[in-house]
Amino acid sequence: MKILAVGLTMTPEYSQWHDQRVNDNILVSNLETARSLEEHLQVLPSKIEIIKQEFEKRSLELGKKIEQLEEEKIQLGLDVDIQILEADKLRNGKNKSEEDLDSLKTDYKKLRRSIRTAGLDKTSEQWRREIQEEKTKANQWEKKFQDTRAREVALEKSLLVYQNEKIELKV
Secondary structure: OOOOOOOOOOOHHHHHHHHHOOOOOOOOOOOOOOOOHHHHHOOOOOHHHHHHHHHHHHHHHHHHHHHHHHHHHHHHHHHHHHHHHHHHHHHHHHHHHHHHHHHHHHHHHHHHHHHHHHOOOOOHHHHHHHHHHHHHHHHHHHHHHHHHHHHHHHHHHHHHHHHHHHHHHHO
16 A cells, blocks of 8 residues: 655655655666776676687686597507517516427536436446446346257257157167
8 A cells, every 4th residue: 555645744764764765767876886987887698608718718627638638648659569579578588498498408407318328327326226236137047048058958858768769769
């Protein structure tokens, strides 16, 4: 509800309210909200211009990020190449080591065989035992030879006896 006061019949509350009231049609400068003339005259960008500026800013950021990633990619490529070269060196070294080991094993086997053949790996006690064994074998063969010789003589005698009997039977 609106109250209309005419003349000097204004109430004290109305007077106080009227004095405190700000007229919307009159520009009153407020230091808190005061802006310079340039700010008042500044043209506000449209939504498209704002979006375009944001896009350009984002595009620039992404471009920098792409360049950084490309540099990292190049570094990683170089690191991979270095790792491949090191792996090749290690593989070649391993192959050479294996070849050397095989060669050493072969040489060792040949050396052991020649030592065994020459008998250089035996101690004097082993030599004494081997000589004793060989003497024992020689005595056994000598005994077998004598036994065989005695058997041969006995067989020859037996053969002569049978031949004589055969001749006697024919007569």
